[in-house]
Structure formats: structure tokens, C-alpha cells
Amino acid sequence: MSRGRASRWVDIGFRGTAAVCSAMPLVLLAAILAVVVAGSLPSIRYMGWQFITGITWNLGNLYGAISVHGGVRAPAGASYGALVFLVGTLASSAIALVIAVPVSVLTAAVLAYQVRGPLQSLLSLLVELLAGIPSVVFGLWGILVLAPWVGRQLGPGIAHVLGWVPFLGGAAGTGLGLLSSGLVLALMIIPIITAAVRDLLMQVPRLYREGGFGLGLTSWEVLRHVCLPIVREGLIGAVALGWGRAMGETMAVLMVGGSALNQLPENLYSPISTMAAVIANQLDSALTDASHMAVHALAELAALLLVLTVATNLVARLLVNRVGRSTTVPGVRV
């Protein structure tokens, strides 16, 4: 009898703990969102929409008088226009995706279908190791190797061949800028997307691939027209995963982005700053702002970044659901 009661208490305890743990992700997300939104309220009142349309980011005179503006206190001359960082984030992550998605899909197809045995394990291990490289190491490599190469060879090369295309012409400068950021980000998200897509492709029943081979389709045609459509849902999820990662990446783009301030990128080689990089870079000086407005502005930047990454994931989810409903695909998800 007493044992029965004890085990009932254990069960209640277990269920309570499980409930708390399962609510954790939601609570955490809500808490973080609440903190950054609350932190950004003064900045929202101070800048309004100009926060995302303005390009001047100036913490103002941190040692001078504090002026009162529409009821909020800010250093004289302070202006927080984040458009440059918004564009830098979107452009660098877009370039990263354009490079990473095809490379990842092809690598995943090789890993899933072309190699086997020890070679397959070895290559898969390499991909996973690549995913584990700390981003500061990528950044260092970007500064020492990639950026000089982009500045001297790749940039001038692209500008020479494709210079007539808007945005692709122009001087490559030091190489620190949009293109290098996109390339470093691509390298960082390739392992993530590759691993996800490889797992998806391995789940495609052999029967369907053989149906394609049996008709005389080549390996590429089977991949393109049979396998990829079957895993389309999961593919969209994998791309969203990589995109979110690219937008949130901080250290490497801080190191190779060229730290643009108050200036939108003119071409593929212009210096940029991303939202994440600016937050990391400016927090130190922002903390010396006696009116705290600079910190509020960085909080608003964080809120914007959070909204953007959550929105990407939601849109991907929606796409996935719509696709999933319209056909009876035996889909496979990440």
C-alpha cells in the first residue's frame, strides 16, 4: 500500500517534470522575444520606421549633453538607421544560399548514392567535421586566405567577365566585403545542408530510383526528376535551416565583412555589416551610453534579426505544408 502511494508520487513528479520540460522551448522563445522587444521599445519610439529605412548609424556624442526627443532621452546627434545591416544580412546570406544549395545537394547525392562502405563513412565524417569548425577559425581563414584571393583574383575575374551585369562590376578592393562574406557563410552552411539532404535522399525508396534507371534516365536525371521532387518538403526545410544559420552567423562575417557603416553596398565587393556582427561589435561602446539608448537600438536590431529568422522558418514550414497537402507525396522531412 505504502509502496503504491510512493510510486504514485513519483509518477506525479515525473509528469510534472515532463510538462515543464516540454514547455521549455516555447517559454524560452517567448522570454527571449519579450526581453528583446521590451529592450527595444525606447528605440522604437525614438526612431520609428526610420530604424529600418535609415542608413545612418551613429551613436551620437556619448560624452556630451543628453537631449530629450519626443519624450525619450538620447545622446545628441544619435541616429539608428539599420538598413545597411539589414541589407548586408540579407545579401550575404542570399549569396551563401546561391552557392551552398547546389553544392550541398550534389555532395549529398554523391554521399547517398555514389559512394559506399568505408569511403561513404569517411566522407560523411569529413562533412560533419566541417560543420564543427568554430566560426572564428573560418573568419581567420577568411581574412588570411579567402579575402586576399577574392581581392586579387576572383573579384577582378568576375568583374572582367560579368562586369556588364549590374552589381557585378566594380573594383574588388581589399576583398573584405559582401562576396567574401557570402563565400565564408556558404562554407559554413554547406555541411549543415549537405548532412540534412543526404539523410533525406537516403530515405527515397530504391524502387523509385530504379523506375527511373529502368527508363534509361541518367543518374543526374533520376536525382533531378525523381528523388529531389520526392524530398521537396524536407529540402525546403533544410534550406531554411541553412538560411537561418547564415543570417545569424556573427564572428566570421564580422571578420571578413569589411565593417561598412552608413553606406549601402554598391556592388558585390563592397564592404558590408550584418545585424549580428554589429550587435557584437558595438555592444561595448553602446554600454557607455549614459542614456542607454544605444543598447536599446542594439536590442531592436536583435529583435529584427530574431523576427527575420523565425519568419524564414515559418514561411518554409508553410510552404512545406501547402506542398504536402496538394499532392500525396510520401514526403520526408528534416
Added chain:
Amino acid sequence: MGKSISVAGLSAWYGDQQTLQSIDIELKANTATAVIGPSGCGKSTFVRCLNRLHETVPGARMEGRIELEEGDLCRMHPVDVRRIVGMVFQKPNPFPTLSVFDNIALALRLSGVRRRSELAERVERSLRMAALWDEVKDRLRHPATALSGGQQQRLCIARALAVEPEVLLMDEPASALDPVSTLRIEELIRELKSRYTIVIVTHNLQQAIRVADRTAFFLNGELIEFGDTSEVFEHPRDRRTEDYISGRFG
């Protein structure tokens, strides 16, 4: 028109395990040949060698000669081989993301048929040959997976016929189907064999008798007996064939 295939010294392996032991066989043009034998004797492996699908299995390899008028299949590019030697699988496997129409049109488009009218015409012709046209002509844009199992299998036959092969391999094409669908497929095979060389693997001996002109009996990776279907079933030359068809093992 169908073409004859002569197979000489065909052996096949999965890893180090040999599953076909030097098979010699003549498959005559415009006839249906049934391949029978107990489970695991290498029937599927045999037909999968004929269109070089065997080698797509990791670790699998084959040896020997498979002569067609075009030459030795083993020396041709596998993609070319599979255009000449089509295949229908045991389980219906229409491409699940494509419509009925696109299931057939895909391979045609990829081999360069661009004109819509020509595509539509060839899709219709293949569906008619597979005795499916009347059932799906109003549903060409529906997903192929919305068809019944038997319809899906006939769609797979239509898909294979659309690329105009000369040989059609069928690995237990009716084993996943109900009796009515099975009879439709058998009827179809009897019609098609005037134009194609057909090799059909089956566990159903009555089916072999109903559709096949010639029958090959496999056991443990060896070709034990091969001859006219009536001969093989009525006067088998080998004891083991007799045991198998009289149901004493297998």
C-alpha cells in the same frame, strides 16, 4: 519489333556471393519467355542483368555476354541499354510526385521530344497499348498515386512502352495485384508479345502456361531447363523441374 537476345556465360555476384552460374540462354524475338523457380534462385538477378540494373546495386557485378543485334549489352552504355530493354517491377512504382501524363512524358521529354502534340500523341498511344487509356483519359493531370494498384502497374507498363524498347522485362508484374487486374495484365502480355520480346518472372505456374511461349526453370542460380512451355510443363527432361512444377518443393 522485338529482337532476340543471346546470353552466354552470364554470371552475377552480390559481393562475394555468386547468384548466377554461367547462364546460357536464347531469348527469341517476339516471344514471351517465362522465368520460374523457387524463391532466391536468381530470377530477379537474371532479368536485372539483362538491362544492366544489376550493377546499380552497391557491390554487385556481372560477367558474360548478352548479345543483341546492336552488339554486346555489356559493352554498351547502360543508359542506352535501358532504352532498348525496358523493365516493369514487382511493385507498381510510378513516380509519386508526377501526374499520370508526366509519368509517361518524363522520359520522352528527356530524350528530346519537345512538341506538345507529339508528346500527347505518344502518351495516348502508350496508354492505349497498356489498355489503360479509357480509364484514365479524364484523369491525365491527376497524381499517379491516385490510381488503383492495377492501374498503377499498367501505367508503369505504358511508361516502359513509351520509350519504344525492343525487349520488355517483367519481374512478377502481377504479384501485388488482385485476380482481375492480374488477368488484364496477362491479356496485355499476350497482345504485346507480337511486337516485343518479353521476359516475365513469375511464381504462378498457371500464369506461365497462360502467357509464355517458352519457359526457363532456374534453381540455385543455374538454368536447369529451358524449352517450349508445353514441353517443360508436360514432359520435363530434368527431375528437379518435375519436382518443382508438381509442387514437391519450392
